[in-house]
Amino acid sequence: MNDPALLVVGPSWVGDMVMAQSLFKVLKERAPWRAIDVLAPRWSLPLLERMPEVRAGIEMPLGHGRLALGERWRLGRALRGRYQQALLLPNSWKSALVPFAARIPRRTGWRGEMRYGLLNDLRRLDKSKLTMTVQRFVALALEPDEPLPAIPPPALEVAPGSAAAALNRHELEKPAGSRLLALCPGAEYGPAKRWPAWKFGELAHEYRQKGWQVWLFGSERDRPVCDNVAARAQGCVNLAGRTTLAEAVDLLSLADAVVSNDSGLMHVAAALDRPLVAIYGSSDPGFTPPLNRRHRILSLGLECSPCFQRECPQGHLRCLEGIEVAQVRAALERMDEKERME
Numbered sequence: 001m002n003d004p005a006l007l008v009v010g011p012s013w014v015g016d017m018v019m020a021q022s023l024f025k026v027l028k029e030r031a032p033w034r035a036i037d038v039l040a041p042r043w044s045l046p047l048l049e050r051m052p053e054v055r056a057g058i059e060m061p062l063g064h065g066r067l068a069l070g071e072r073w074r075l076g077r078a079l080r081g082r083y084q085q086a087l088l089l090p091n092s093w094k095s096a097l098v099p100f101a102a103r104i105p106r107r108t109g110w111r112g113e114m115r116y117g118l119l120n121d122l123r124r125l126d127k128s129k130l131t132m133t134v135q136r137f138v139a140l141a142l143e144p145d146e147p148l149p150a151i152p153p154p155a156l157e158v159a160p161g162s163a164a165a166a167l168n169r170h171e172l173e174k175p176a177g178s179r180l181l182a183l184c185p186g187a188e189y190g191p192a193k194r195w196p197a198w199k200f201g202e203l204a205h206e207y208r209q210k211g212w213q214v215w216l217f218g219s220e221r222d223r224p225v226c227d228n229v230a231a232r233a234q235g236c237v238n239l240a241g242r243t244t245l246a247e248a249v250d251l252l253s254l255a256d257a258v259v260s261n262d263s264g265l266m267h268v269a270a271a272l273d274r275p276l277v278a279i280y281g282s283s284d285p286g287f288t289p290p291l292n293r294r295h296r297i298l299s300l301g302l303e304c305s306p307c308f309q310r311e312c313p314q315g316h317l318r319c320l321e322g323i324e325v326a327q328v329r330a331a332l333e334r335m336d337e338k339e340r341m342e
Contacts, residue, residue, distance in 0.1 A: 004033075005055070007083040007104060009095050010040035010048075014245070014264025015288060016133065017044045018271050020089060021154035022291065023137040024053035029152075030141065037083075039098060046246035047268075050156040060098075069097065076101020087140045088119070108140055133288050153291040154271035158253045166247040167254075172215075172237065174254055180213045181332075182252055182269070184260035185229050186222030186240070190310025192282035193261050195320050197225045201232025202325045203259065208235050215255075216240055217248055217265055257332055266290060275339060277331045281320040282307050294339075296331040298323050 006027065011017055017040065024036055035055040038048050048057035058079075061071065072094065079102040086099035091112030099107045100118045108121040115122065123144060130136045130148075138151055167173060174180055185200040187193035204214045214233060216226040218240035226240035243251065252258065252269055258276045260266035262283045269276050270290035278290050280299035284306040289297065299305075305319045312319075 005035040005037060005083050007058075007079070007086045007099065007102070008036060008038045009086060009088045009090060009099065009109075010038045010044060011089045012041060014044070014047070015262075015267035016089070017047050018154050018156070018264070018267040019134045019288070019291065020137055021051050021053065021156070021271065022134050022151050023087070023089075023141055024051060025152040025154075026138050026141045026149060028053045029149075043245060046244065046249065047156070049246075050158065050249060051154075052157055072097040073101045076103075079104075089137055089140070093118070110136070110140075131286065134291060151291075153293075154267070155273070156249060156253075156268065156271040158250050158272070162246075163250040163253055166243070166250040169247065170239065170242065170251075172251075174213065178213055179211075179256045180215060180254055181207045182215050182217055182255035182258045182260075182274070183229065184217045184258065184263055184265040184269070185225050186218040186265075187261040187263040188219065188221060189263075190282075192307070192309050192312050192317065192320075193263065193280075194225065195261055195279045195281070195323060197228040198232060199323075199325050199328075200225075200259070201229045203328055204229055204233035204236050206325070206329065208233050212256075213237070215251065217243070217252065257336065259328060259332070262288065270295060275332075275335045277328055277335070279320070279323060279328070281305065281317070282309050282312070284308070294335065296335060298327060298331060 027036055037056045037058055038054055039058045039060050042059050045057040048054045076098040083104045085106040086104040088095055088109030091110050093113040093115055096115045096118035106121050107119045109119050110123050110125045130139055183200055185197055207214055215237045216229055218226050220241035223241040226238050230236045230238040249268055253272045255274050258269040258274045260278055262280050266278050270292040273292045276290055276295040278295055278297050285297045285299050300319050300322050302319050
């Protein structure tokens with residue numbers, strides 16, 4: 001007899017994993033008694049630990065892009081008898097192998113890469129109806145043709161004391177009454193999603209002059225761009241490559257405002273409900289917007305965008321170069337004024 005638990009095969013990007021929490025929330029609303037486990041890359045486990053809807057994160061011990069049929073089959077065998085249903089968020093063929101090997105009775109996902117046989121609850125995606133990534137995730141919790149419910153936003157929970165512990169580990173402090181601007185200048189997808197570093201630097205300098213603390217967040221790959229920003233604004237704290245993802249989440253929870261490219265950290269900031277200015281270049285703010293209420297989106301909407309390319313195919317990057325520091329500052333100030341009035 002199978003356990004009534006449900007297995008979700010999670011996505012491989014930070015932002016997508018954050019947005020997947022909306023799916024977990026809908027699943028819990030529909031069946032509060034049902035346990036949800038998530039098969040996910042190791043890096044994402046700290047995110048899942050901050051989602052109260054998830055019982056456990058199960059590490060997928062394979063690097064992104066590796067087929068490793070034997071390893072996937074062995075993992076699936078180890079999971080046999082534990083789940084009644086699997087929901088697959090990735091559309092890849094290989095993502096369906098573990099639930100199939102686990103003999104999970106109902107295996108639900110979008111048609112994707114020819115997954116006939118591997119999935120027995122195969123859905124056809126109508127992109128004109130489900131225009132957002134989060135809608136496509138949530139729709140898998142429903143029966144075919146069932147209308148979408150109101151989608152709850154992601155809401156990561158930072159445990160009491162964990163932010164303080166992260167402050168101590170990195171020898172940081174946020175004195176009472178001080179204000180903190182968090183900047184996320186990176187975007188792992190590519191330069192066509194990155195507002196110019198010198199503009200981040202100018203914004204950082206202006207806020208340092210106002211007396212704000214400014215912390216820079218990013219992965220090891222973002223260190224060069226964050227170094228560039230820090231060089232233009234004396235007194236910035238450059239955390240790029242220094243924090244774990246868990247620490248970055250906990251420290252971002254302390255921010256009074258966040259400015260970010262369309263990146264995983266943008267979705268983290270939104271899920272922490274931080275006041276957020278999100279800057280879009282090659283990507284589409286209608287497809288993967290921040291899902292909290294307290295945000296403003298800056299996008300020029302040029303004829304050539306969104307192109308969804310890693311690098312500008314026309315070589316000019318006007319979609320980002322054309323967004324001025326003054327526009328970002330004005331968006332921050334409007335949000336700050338609104339926060340003070342509420």
